[in-house]
Amino acid sequence: MSLKILVLAKQVPDTRNVGPDAMTPEGTVNRSALPAIFNPEDLNALEQALRLKDQFPGTTVTVITMGPGRAAEVIREAMYRGADGGYLLTDRAFAGADTLATSYALATAIKHVCPNVDLIIGGRQAIDGDTAQVGPQVAEKLGLNQITYTEEVLSLKDGKITVKRHIDGGVETVESPLPCVLTVNGSAAPCRPRNVKRVMKYKRCLAPMELAPETTFADLPYASEYEKKPYLKLGQLSCADVNADLQQCGLAGSPTKVKNVENIVFKAKESKVLTGSDEDVNGLIQELLASHTIG
């Protein structure tokens, strides 16, 4: 039995390692100070997909990521670790999407690239939004069942998958018919590392979006390689490629609007020294509550 597995992955700013320069003096996010990384729980998701590939020869693991050209890095990284290929879903029309417009775009792309998918696996949530919404929203849009907070895939047979998942204060073992959508917890098995041979094989993989303006694969230093090895050209999909309804994409397709944003200013580590007096402790608590640091 071989399976068609799609992994949903996202490139995110590394919000866990926020330094004092994460915010500009004007109070906006200083993106250049935050490295772009593979969303951590999407790596846990990839590992679950690769384990099924190990178990069922002939299984394909394909990554779908939505973002600008540089997000193709996520596809390459997944290929270094064992994924077969991927698609970069990229279009200006997708800009400003909230979770609902994002899941619409992803669901539309999934129908386009793999209408007979067996399993869709993504991380539980992305660290830049922490919403955990896109997985279930994609499942609903495709009319598929979902298993969220997955800890481990226990078995897959006779068109059914058995999964151990986290619930509040415990664990649950559930069985669902395929196809379905899984979202995987950060506490699940970590992703296997890169494989050196795969890195050598796929390091020149590029999505057309990553090329400099007005250039094609034929203009690249290793142009003949791209002729001989079609897998070096990563899949790329625009809004039109997947026949997405513009009204449901990007800002236009997003019911939620950001009314305003307040910054929590991160100070350099200049310690504020307090005594253990009632007055000092009370003042600290009030300060932390006012800045939404606690509470």
Next chain:
Amino acid sequence: MNSVFVYCELEGTKVAEVSQELLTKGRKLANTLGVQLEAVAAGSGITGKVESQILPYGVDKLHIFDAEGLAPYTSKPHTAVLVNLFKQEQPQICLMGADVVGRDLGPRVSSALHSGLTADCTALEIGPHEDKKNGKTYENLLYQIRPAFGGNIVATIVNPENRPQMATVRSGVMKAEVLDPNYKGEVIIEDVAKFVPEAEYVTKVLDRHVEAAKNNLKGAPIIVAGGYGVGSKEGFDQLYELAKVLHAEVGASRAAVDAGFADHDLQIGQTGVTVRPKVYIACGISGAIQHVAGMKESGIIISINSDENAPINTIADYVINGTVEEVVPKLIKYYKQNSK
């Protein structure tokens, strides 16, 4: 006018605390809007058992869905309950808990109804909104306030056009208060089969264990960690109390673990767990390099130490010079006084 709805989460026949917190908040929002508060409870064998846990929070209408397949919770049947009920009742606001159930269910319902959902709100208010682009103003929108971007910003989100305006809120963020123990609300026993087609019961729950959760140090936004300076196993009880009020997890340094004050699985540091919480409260921890390696990327570090030259103070944002037994009770006291 369209009502405010709260989805009540159940464990067996017990209504979750977070749902009662949201009913309390929902009552206030309904009052501001001048509309009714309605609640939804879906489970098995719940009729006659959940009403008294829901109505006293000021619920005008309680919709009960009682059928065998609705407990334990699975995604699709509960989605069908809410989606079909909301198509019929057209609520303007829907609130649910930001725990495993709410975060599994909320996005599905919002996706089916094409309505906006904001996760993990820390505050909910009612107010106007002006859309400068299309020159429209909206009255009485739900302001959904939440930290974003890894907790580095706080955003206010609105859903101007789509209904219901959906939000999830974590347990403990809002306060549960009974409005009137004898509040007279209408109870409607709904016909489940009309809302949930048989084909929706697809997930089989094979096995289920609910028990006291093991620690969740890695994912905790706030950690209260104790070191040798806490002095004893009993001293850690204070830290657990502080952690409880802050919704934090308790961790420990190696010195505290070796001294038997705390369990080994609580150890933070090079040979324990590496953590990156938003707030790290180090109680009586001197700050050996091995410990610092496991927590230096925390957002805000608060050090409570009687030794003002403790190495950890150099990386702390706030240093409180004092003993743990003196300062921790004060943190608890003033947090309780100032929050909510």
